[in-house]
Amino acid sequence: MKTLFLNITFLILSFSLYAQDSLVNYLEIAAKNNPIVLQKYNEYQAALHKVPQVGSLPDPELSIGIFLSPMELVSGKQVADIRLMQMFPWFGVLKNAKDEMSLMAKANYESLREAKLQVFYDVQRTWYELIKVRQDITIAEKNVELLKTIERLAIVWYSTSSISNNGSSSISTNISKGNSQNVTSGNSTMGSMGGSYTNSLNSSSSQQTPSMQSNSMGTQTSVSGLSDLYRIQIEIGDLNNSIALLKNQQNTITARFNSYLNRPIKSKIETPQIVMVDSIPLPMESITDSILANNPMLSMISFEKQSINARQRMVSKMGYPMVGFGLNYSLINKNSMSTSSMNGKDMFMPMVTVTLPIYRKKYNGMQSETKYQQLAKEQSYSSAANALQVEYAEALQLYQDANRRIKLYESQSQLAQKTLDIMIKSFSSSSSSLSDILRTRQQLLDYETLRVEAITDYNTSIAWIKKLMASNYQ
Numbered sequence: 001m002k003t004l005f006l007n008i009t010f011l012i013l014s015f016s017l018y019a020q021d022s023l024v025n026y027l028e029i030a031a032k033n034n035p036i037v038l039q040k041y042n043e044y045q046a047a048l049h050k051v052p053q054v055g056s057l058p059d060p061e062l063s064i065g066i067f068l069s070p071m072e073l074v075s076g077k078q079v080a081d082i083r084l085m086q087m088f089p090w091f092g093v094l095k096n097a098k099d100e101m102s103l104m105a106k107a108n109y110e111s112l113r114e115a116k117l118q119v120f121y122d123v124q125r126t127w128y129e130l131i132k133v134r135q136d137i138t139i140a141e142k143n144v145e146l147l148k149t150i151e152r153l154a155i156v157w158y159s160t161s162s163i164s165n166n167g168s169s170s171i172s173t174n175i176s177k178g179n180s181q182n183v184t185s186g187n188s189t190m191g192s193m194g195g196s197y198t199n200s201l202n203s204s205s206s207q208q209t210p211s212m213q214s215n216s217m218g219t220q221t222s223v224s225g226l227s228d229l230y231r232i233q234i235e236i237g238d239l240n241n242s243i244a245l246l247k248n249q250q251n252t253i254t255a256r257f258n259s260y261l262n263r264p265i266k267s268k269i270e271t272p273q274i275v276m277v278d279s280i281p282l283p284m285e286s287i288t289d290s291i292l293a294n295n296p297m298l299s300m301i302s303f304e305k306q307s308i309n310a311r312q313r314m315v316s317k318m319g320y321p322m323v324g325f326g327l328n329y330s331l332i333n334k335n336s337m338s339t340s341s342m343n344g345k346d347m348f349m350p351m352v353t354v355t356l357p358i359y360r361k362k363y364n365g366m367q368s369e370t371k372y373q374q375l376a377k378e379q380s381y382s383s384a385a386n387a388l389q390v391e392y393a394e395a396l397q398l399y400q401d402a403n404r405r406i407k408l409y410e411s412q413s414q415l416a417q418k419t420l421d422i423m424i425k426s427f428s429s430s431s432s433s434l435s436d437i438l439r440t441r442q443q444l445l446d447y448e449t450l451r452v453e454a455i456t457d458y459n460t461s462i463a464w465i466k467k468l469m470a471s472n473y474q
Contacts, residue, residue: 022270023127026261027120033262034119040112047105055098060086061326075342076332085326085353089318096314103307110300117296117467119260124463126257131271132456133250138273139448140243144236146441150424151232154434158229228434235438277406277455278462281471284396291392294470297384305377312370319363324353388468395464402458409451416444 031037063083070077255265282290292298328351334344357363420440 022272023124026123026127026257026269029261029263030119030123031116034260035262036115037112037119040108040115044105044108044112047101047108051098051101051105054101055094057094058087058089060084070333072335073332075338075340076335076344078330078332080331082329082331083326083351084329085324085351087322087324087353087355089322090320091317093314093317096310096317099310100307100314103303103310107300107303107307110296110303113296113470114300117470121463121467123257123260125460126253126260127269127271128275128456128459128463130250130253130257130269131275132452133246133253134271135273135452136449137243137246137250139445139452140239140246143441143445144239144243147232147236147239150434150437150441151229151236153424154228154232228438231435231438235442275455275459278459280462280465282469287465287469288389288392290469290471291388292385295388295468296470297388298381301377301381301384305374305381308370308373308377312367312374315363315366315370318366319357319360321357322355324351324355326351326353392465392468395461395468398457399461399465402454402461405454406451406458409447409454413444413447413451416440416447420444 061084063085065081065083067079067081070079254267254269257269258265258267261267280287328347328349330347330349332344332346420437423437423440
């Protein structure tokens with residue numbers, strides 16, 4: 001007995017480990033192939049490459065002017081004029097612009113995490129749903145076999161009962177023949193005896209033979225047995241229809257699951273026969289704090305708010321002048337008519353350029369814009385935090401309800417199974433009716449199906465809570 005218990009325990013643990021391993025593999029495939037995750041990843045990479053763009057100086061300006069006819073100068077003939085200018089923003093503009101884009105890249109990374117967590121949750125939810133449908137199919141098929149067994153027992157029992165009551169299985173035919181003979185004798189007696197027909201009929205009706213009573217009981221048994229057999233066949237037909245519907249539903253869920261993994265919709269999906277209930281990694285009282293601290297949606301909004309702060313500092317410094325430093329080079333050839341010592345010498349001229357930000361409306365408008373963006377992000381953060389708390393309350397309700405239903409339906413299934421076993425064993429001795437057996441079997445089927453549904457809801461609620469906590473596989 002101890003060896004059997006150890007073998008069963010090892011089998012359950014093996015199924016559990018297989019389920020966990022297969023789920024982890026599917027999550028890894030989804031993380032690598034899911035189009036939404038890849039989209040968010042590419043957006044994050046694009047945001048990273050914006051950082052060096054905004055942190056660089058403006059491109060220098062090079063201008064070249066060539067005189068088609070050399071300009072006569074005192075010290076020569078000017079052939080060309082070359083100018084190079086580099087503009088420099090005010091101190092801190094480039095740094096704040098770089099900080100803004102860096103924080104926006106971090107916000108894009110949090111958006112990537114959010115998309116990844118959502119895909120992980122969708123994969124787990126669909127995976128548990130597929131397991132539920134497959135287990136429902138298994139339960140329904142087992143119940144079809146059970147109904148067929150009950151049907152065979154009913155045929156044997158009612159055949160034996162009919163033979164013992166009447167000596168033949170066609171008891172209804174004998175009953176109809178006996179009724180026709182009684183009517184014929186009654187008419188002849190009425191013709192010969194006249195007015196004494198009523199008294200003799202009453203006397204004959206009150207004095208039925210034991211064989212007639214046996215025929216009446218056999219008729220009732222045969223009719224009841226036939227209706228029970230029809231009821232069994234109706235139940236089998238309903239179950240076969242349910243199995244067909246469940247298989248169609250399985251195909252739809254399989255297609256949706258494979259779409260998350262970005263692979264052909266008819267790809268085979270491995271699921272275990274037994275799924276152990278999952279667990280929450282943290283105490284229930286710490287989950288809310290973990291959601292507010294780790295949820296990527298809140299982190300994304302927080303980085304966006306910091307990015308707006310950096311933009312506000314940048315905008316405030318953009319209202320200061322920009323300074324440009326440059327060099328002007330004049331190419332001069334010698335003039336044969338000039339006696340100057342500077343004849344034919346090129347000229348170099350350092351240059352300084354300053355912008356004059358005198359149109360203040362645009363700078364004031366940019367500062368006001370960032371202030372309103374800050375207020376909007378603060379409201380967005382509060383709204384997202386409230387929505388997450390409501391979502392956690394819904395997930396917690398599903399978790400608690402599923403946990404209660406699992407315990408209830410496990411107990412109810414055990415009781416219904418014991419009751420059904422007892423009724424099937426006592427069916428041959430006529431102490432249990434077939435209707436009661438069918439009713440109990442239907443209860444057992446309902447409880448098993450509801451238990452599977454409760455486990456699915458329980459594991460789904462755990463996956464939901466882990467998504468909110470951002471504690472899924474990263």
